Every structure is written in structure tokens, then in C-alpha cells.
Amino acid sequence: MMVLLAFPFDYNQTDVDKTDEALQNFKDAILDPNFILMLNEFESKFLPINKHVEKRINDIYLYSSNRLREIEENSKDINADLDNCKENLNMPKVEEFYESYNEKCVKPISFLGKKYFFHRIRSTASCI
Structure with a gap:
């Protein structure tokens, strides 16, 4: 109930x-x-x-x-x-890597002139 x-x-x-x-x-x-x-x-x-x-x-x-x-x-x-x-x-920091890359790869290409530009692009891997 x-x-x-x-x-x-x-x-x-x-x-x-x-x-x-x-x-x-x-x-x-x-x-x-x-x-x-x-x-x-x-x-x-x-x-x-x-x-x-x-x-x-x-x-x-x-x-x-x-x-x-x-x-x-x-x-x-x-x-x-x-x-x-x-x-x-x-291992280098990112800034150090790009600074090293510029020193070893980019600056030498600009000093050599346009004539050697494409030749250096192929060998850029060895710079790193």
C-alpha cells in the first residue's frame, strides 16, 4: 500500500x-x-x-x-x-645551421657568378 x-x-x-x-x-x-x-x-x-x-x-x-x-x-x-x-x-640550432649553410654554400655560389650557379646547386648537398 x-x-x-x-x-x-x-x-x-x-x-x-x-x-x-x-x-x-x-x-x-x-x-x-x-x-x-x-x-x-x-x-x-x-x-x-x-x-x-x-x-x-x-x-x-x-x-x-x-x-x-x-x-x-x-x-x-x-x-x-x-x-x-x-x-x-x-646538433646545431636552426640559426646556426642556416648560418653555416650560407657560409659554405650560398656565398661561394654568388662569388662564382651565374656561369657556375647550376653546377653548384647539384653539389649543395655536400656543403651540408
Whole structure:
């Protein structure tokens, strides 16, 4: 047996007797054996599902946070490896590369004149 509590639109019309009666009806509904059976059935059906879903969400959260931590640690290692690689190979910065390219390849071509221009373009790769 389900009992719905109805409240008037104007709460000023509510008196002590109506409130007491509504609370008594609510108490009777909660203590009704059918209501208790329905509540127990709900708990037996849905609580295991909720616990399973909660466990699955927790597992996903733990996996995601651990994976993110691994990625952050690996990215730090990769950045450190890249810095070491640049230092070990003595790789020039972009500005240094173009300055060296100009000195070794572009300026000699301009001094030789247009006659040797196409010949020097073919051998530009050796300048780098």
C-alpha cells in the first residue's frame, strides 16, 4: 500500500492536525509489510548491480590514473633523452645551421657568378 503525501499550495492553510495526519499516514506506509518486502526486493536486485558498477568505475579510475602517471613519467624520460641526444650529437640550432649553410654554400655560389650557379646547386648537398 503506497500513500502519497499531498501538501496544499498555500502552506498557510496547513494546520497541526493535517500535518500530524500526513506524518501518521507516512509512518504507517513505511511500516507496512508490503512496503518492507518491496524495499528488500529492491535492495536484493539492485544493490549488487550498484556495487558491481561502483567497483568497475573504481577499477577504470585506478587504471586511468596509473596509466596517466606512467605517461607523465615516460614523457619526462623522453624529454631528458632528447636533450641528451642533442648534446651528444652536437646538433646545431636552426640559426646556426642556416648560418653555416650560407657560409659554405650560398656565398661561394654568388662569388662564382651565374656561369657556375647550376653546377653548384647539384653539389649543395655536400656543403651540408
